[in-house]
Amino acid sequence: MKKELHIFFTCLMFYTRIPCPKNIDHNPDYLNKASRYFPFIGWIVGSISFLAFYIFAQFLSVEIAVILAIIASILTTGAFHEDGFADVCDGFGGGWTKEKILMIMKDSAIGAYGAIGLILLFLLKFKLLSQSISLFQMENPMGLLQVFLLFISAHALSRLAAISITFTHEYSRDDATSKSKPIAKKHTWKEILGSFIFGLLPLLVLSYFHYNFLLVIIPVFIARYFLARYFQKWIDGYTGDCLGATQQVCEVVYYLSFLLIWKFI
Secondary structure: OHHHHHHHHHHHHHHOOOOOOOOOOOOHHHHHHHHHHHHHHHHHHHHHHHHHHHHHHOOOOHHHHHHHHHHHHHHHHOOHHHHHHHHHHHHHHHOOOHHHHHHHHHOOOOOHHHHHHHHHHHHHHHHHHHHHHHOOOOOOHHHHHHHHHHHHHHHHHHHHHHHHHHHHOOEOOOOOOOOOHHHHOOOOHHHHHHHHHHHHHHHHHHOOOOHHHHHHHHHHHHHHHHHHHHHHHHHOOEOHHHHHHHHHHHHHHHHHHHHHHHHHO
């Protein structure tokens, strides 16, 4: 149990800005095993984001509360995944060879492709999440619970889609300069099983109220498949930035699929 707690806090420290015990560090072995808890981090980030939304929605409009909820999630993770998304936009937008793409993604400066990508990403998140929340009766306790599950399941499932790439593809960089290198090692059944349990459980609970919502798994993993194939084609695998970009894209795909399922199915 003590070792599992250490692994969990390693994951929490690596993927968020939440304070952890002083004895926790970026031990490569623990960080590799911590992938089993990555979707569970989505529970935590989603809960903080929902809490911010709920508090501000009491005296502000839903739209403003959604913006503040998105800000809360960014502050919690330190824009970890958004930064990866921007780097991928810059790298694949401006590079035409594996070496050039990897070099651009390694540059800490943000370019035009990254800036434009982030603007469109946040606009989509804001609009899709706002419309998704409006479908529920917030004054009803069950409706509020479903909004809570919406936040958590979106963050958890998108993180499952991202981390699953490490189960099926190879790390692209040949050196150890990236801080994401440790998670590129081989995984045991514990990492795979833990990831899927934590990634799918919130959606399974939400589907208790509306079973059709289980269908969001399909478009999310279709997006994951094409992203992984695209990364494989251009850089022979993935990097930490690719995982961050996958999480962000799959989160948006989740909200979009949710709305389409609600409307047409």
